[in-house]
Amino acid sequence: MRILQTMAGAEFGGAEVFFTRLAIALQKTNIEQRVIIRENAARARILREGGIDPVQLPFGGALDFKTGFGIKREIKKFQPDIVLSWMNRATKKTPAGKGKFVKVARLGGYYDLKYYRDCDHLVGNTQDIVDYLVKEGWPQDRAHYLPNFVVSEQAEPVSRMDLSTPEDAPLLLSLGRLHENKAFDTLLRAVARVPGVYLWLAGEGPLRRELELLAEELSIRPRVRFLGWREDTAALFAASDVYICPSRHEPLGNVVLEGWAQGRPVIAADSLGPGTLITHGQDGVLCPVDDAKAMGDAIKWVFSDQEFAHKLATNGWNTFQREFTEKVVVDKYLEFFEKITHPKD
The missing domain is CATH 3.40.50.2000 (Glycogen Phosphorylase B;)
Structure with a gap:
């Protein structure tokens, strides 16, 4: 053929x-x-x-x-x-x-x-x-x-020290184009509600400067790393604790699959793709779209309960193996x- x-x-x-x-x-x-x-x-x-x-x-x-x-x-x-x-x-x-x-x-x-x-x-x-x-x-x-x-090959973790991130800090990872649909502004407002959590944001796009200014306005700039477009996503996952997808509009949610494939618990806004993929409380946590308070609460929930986070990661991995x-x-x-x-x- x-x-x-x-x-x-x-x-x-x-x-x-x-x-x-x-x-x-x-x-x-x-x-x-x-x-x-x-x-x-x-x-x-x-x-x-x-x-x-x-x-x-x-x-x-x-x-x-x-x-x-x-x-x-x-x-x-x-x-x-x-x-x-x-x-x-x-x-x-x-x-x-x-x-x-x-x-x-x-x-x-x-x-x-x-x-x-x-x-x-x-x-x-x-x-x-x-x-x-x-x-x-x-x-x-x-x-x-x-x-x-998505691919599931593991990689050695990126050095947190190289990205000025404490080894013991709770670390969120998010990937995507810095565009309005991805709702990284909501994510920054959520992070501002969770003291001590660091965020690595890997992606480029037209809103980069606006998001950097918002991080400064929210007084969380010291805890946020704007990484630009990265090819070493497996290494970023390996260094992080939780993956988060805050998108307002996400028809599929490849990034949810990537989080599952890399064995990370996943939090996502309940936009169309992630909302279809994730069973809330089983292989991920869903929160309302554009709700910084609910997203902040979801972040606190996953980081505060290691047994729950492990369950999310395990079930996500099983879903990935079965279907994706x-x-x-x-x-x-x-x-x-x-x-x-x-x-x-």
């Missing part, structure tokens, strides 16, 4: 990270694969390290004709059975299959379906996204749920590919 993937991703982002993970994982199977990405030296390097030599195209705006021609050229040369596009722009620039191949788009959010009308199948990475597709008029038998996976490992998810993708290329009569 031949699979061609197109991804017009941003420099950073959860979908981009998972695309790279999935492409490299599929490369280990018996399918043949070609990958087309927006020009990005760092992503291309990671893919090459995983055995994939990607084709790089501009994926520009309306006047970018090079990308469309380039995708058509690669399709003609490679003769794929399936073309899998990621998000709006790549899907729009990928031609319809018209019986020559099956065109599939993968959605990680509640996107406008005008970009997807010429697709044969759509994949949502949560059941709620699949339900949204059907509600918007997409045929139910051509809407499919395929989850993400690389093998489990890749097997589901392979079954899906087989199903849509060899439909039953």
Whole structure:
């Protein structure tokens, strides 16, 4: 079977990270694969390290004709059975299959379906996204749920000393783009309600300076470390005690899966993705969205009860092993590919 993937991703982002993970994982199977990405030296390097030599195209705006021609050229040369596009722009620039191949788009959010009308199948990475597709008029038998996976490789912990963090301090970790949707402002206000707790915030984005100023205003700047974009997330998890996801809007919650995979208790705002993944009090703690007091109380709860924290971490790890490992998810993708290329009569 031949699979061609197109991804017009941003420099950073959860979908981009998972695309790279999935492409490299599929490369280990018996399918043949070609990958087309927006020009990005760092992503291309990671893919090459995983055995994939990607084709790089501009994926520009309306006047970018090079990308469309380039995708058509690669399709003609490679003769794929399936073309899998990621998000709006790549899907729009990928031609319809018209019986020559099956065109599939993968959605990680509640996107406008005008970009997807010429697709044969759509994949949502949560059941709620699949339900949204059907509600918007997409045929139910051509809407499919395929989850993400995260890696579980452990790493030596980052030195707390190097990040000016006491070895015995209760330490929260949070990851994500410094954007309004991620609600790091609420997290900072929650941390201000819990004396002694330190926070490592790994990510970049347009709100960095605003969040730094808020930390100063709340008098917690000495307990908060803005780490920027990091590739060594496993080492950050290993050094931390609890993972927290404060997002206002989080369609899936990859970071919840990462917390589980790294054996950490997870606290999350009850936004759509984390609220679907977590069973409150069993494999994580949920608190209302945009409620700094409730989030602060959740932080106090987990740090004050070691037996409870251990239970959360253990149950989260078990959920990850059962549903979200690389093998489990890749097997589901392979079954899906087989199903849509060899439909039953």
